[in-house]
Amino acid sequence: MSTFVHQPDVSFVIAAYNAEDTIERAIASALAQIGVTMEVIVIDDCSTDGTRERVRALADDRVRLIVQERNGGPAVARNAGLLVARGRWIAILDADDTVYPARLLMMLERAEAAEAQIVVDNIDVIPIEGGKPQTMFPREELTRRPLMTLADFIGSNVIFRSTFNFGYMKPVYERDFLERHGLLFDETLRIGEDYLLLASALASGGECAIMPDVGYVYHLRQGSISRVLEQHHLDAMLASDRAFLSRYTLDEKAMAAQRRRTRSLVEAGAFLTLVEDIKKGSVRGFLKTAIGNPRALRHLRMPIAVRMRRLLGNGWRQLKSDRIGRGRPRERTKEWI
The missing domain is CATH 3.90.550.10 (Spore Coat Polysaccharide Biosynthesis Protein SpsA; Chain A)
Known part of the structure; x- marks a missing residue:
């Protein structure tokens, strides 16, 4: 030094x-x-x-x-x-x-x-x-x-x-x-x-x-x-x-936290894509992103959620049915609205 x-x-x-x-x-x-x-x-x-x-x-x-x-x-x-x-x-x-x-x-x-x-x-x-x-x-x-x-x-x-x-x-x-x-x-x-x-x-x-x-x-x-x-x-x-992660070795607790962080970054990317699909009026793009990463839907809030429902119409209801069909309980869909 x-x-x-x-x-x-x-x-x-x-x-x-x-x-x-x-x-x-x-x-x-x-x-x-x-x-x-x-x-x-x-x-x-x-x-x-x-x-x-x-x-x-x-x-x-x-x-x-x-x-x-x-x-x-x-x-x-x-x-x-x-x-x-x-x-x-x-x-x-x-x-x-x-x-x-x-x-x-x-x-x-x-x-x-x-x-x-x-x-x-x-x-x-x-x-x-x-x-x-x-x-x-x-x-x-x-x-x-x-x-x-x-x-x-x-x-x-x-x-x-x-x-x-x-x-x-x-x-x-x-x-x-x-x-x-x-x-x-x-x-x-x-x-x-x-x-x-x-x-x-x-x-x-x-x-x-x-x-x-x-x-x-x-x-x-x-x-x-x-x-x-x-x-x-x-x-x-x-x-x-x-x-x-390639440079450092993490202990079990830190690694578990890192996995949560990585999931959240991927989820955030899907959320940004959903918002862009709504802005562009792309029903197909929205459905593709939402089905691929349904957790991103949790972060949609008013007034974006209102625009989303108006945009999708029947597609929104179909999306909820697809979500339920993948093994999620019906009452969980309430959190998306």
């Missing part, structure tokens, strides 16, 4: 793309941390607005700006930051989010007390329209979990299971641990790269401590990439999960 005369406790890594409206707020929250020393590394991913100019205008030698030659997405940008980070710990901060002043002090104390190489905390969510934040996870739930296991983490990341899961958490990593195990963000992913890095760190033997207090603030906004799921994202996640 390289040593530095003035090695900071924490390196904040902020990937930014067209973030001129929020980047100063994010950086200010990082610099406001109490009880720890830090550096802030901003990686501009070829912004076309004033992001770079806003960062350059900050008169603080703790802030460094890296300008990418071409747009590569959040994983590529974050990796560029990881490769130059000097801190003992790495904290990922999104360009439109913020952190509370005592976050890193509390997290590092929790990690060191647990002799952990990773630590996560609770999250406040600011609604799109602004207003009072909503805490993502009940504090009592996290208090009962002093450590997060790989099975816990994978099991929480099942599509459609809940509004929020542990994949939304923003881990702080011991930099030496990441370097020893060659861990970086998967650059083939634009959604789910955070999930894969933490799963890989846990599978590499990392201990992950949980701090139940809120330290990270997630600002919801229109068009956030993490809230728009498309088929190519699911395909990429399935591919990265296969690579993950």
Whole structure:
């Protein structure tokens, strides 16, 4: 490991793309941390607005700006930051989010007390329209979990299971641990790269401590990439999960959780196909997808379900008959409507 005369406790890594409206707020929250020393590394991913100019205008030698030659997405940008980070710990901060002043002090104390190489905390969510934040996870739930296991983490990341899961958490990593195990963000992913890095760190033997207090603030906004799921994202996640399984050996509980996650990703793909079939008015396509993966029907909700019934007419009733004929009890069809 390289040593530095003035090695900071924490390196904040902020990937930014067209973030001129929020980047100063994010950086200010990082610099406001109490009880720890830090550096802030901003990686501009070829912004076309004033992001770079806003960062350059900050008169603080703790802030460094890296300008990418071409747009590569959040994983590529974050990796560029990881490769130059000097801190003992790495904290990922999104360009439109913020952190509370005592976050890193509390997290590092929790990690060191647990002799952990990773630590996560609770999250406040600011609604799109602004207003009072909503805490993502009940504090009592996290208090009962002093450590997060790989099975816990994978099991929480099942599509459609809940509004929020542990994949939304923003881990702080011991930099030496990441370097020893060659861990970086998967650059083939634009959604789910955070999930894969933490799963890989846990599978590499990392201990992950949980701090139940809120330290990270997630600002919801229109068009956030993490809230728009498309088929190519699911395909990429399935591919990265296969690579993950080829690299690591999972215990029985983690493997069972992984099977549930894989089923949910396949199911989510079928659901997206159903929605597209409805939009296109394709009865044949809808029936083919629904019969091939009937579990996806559970996720259709109003008003899409109304459009579906109007579109299908007799085909909807035939679909229910086919479902019953495959050995499902008749009363189960009520859940689809």
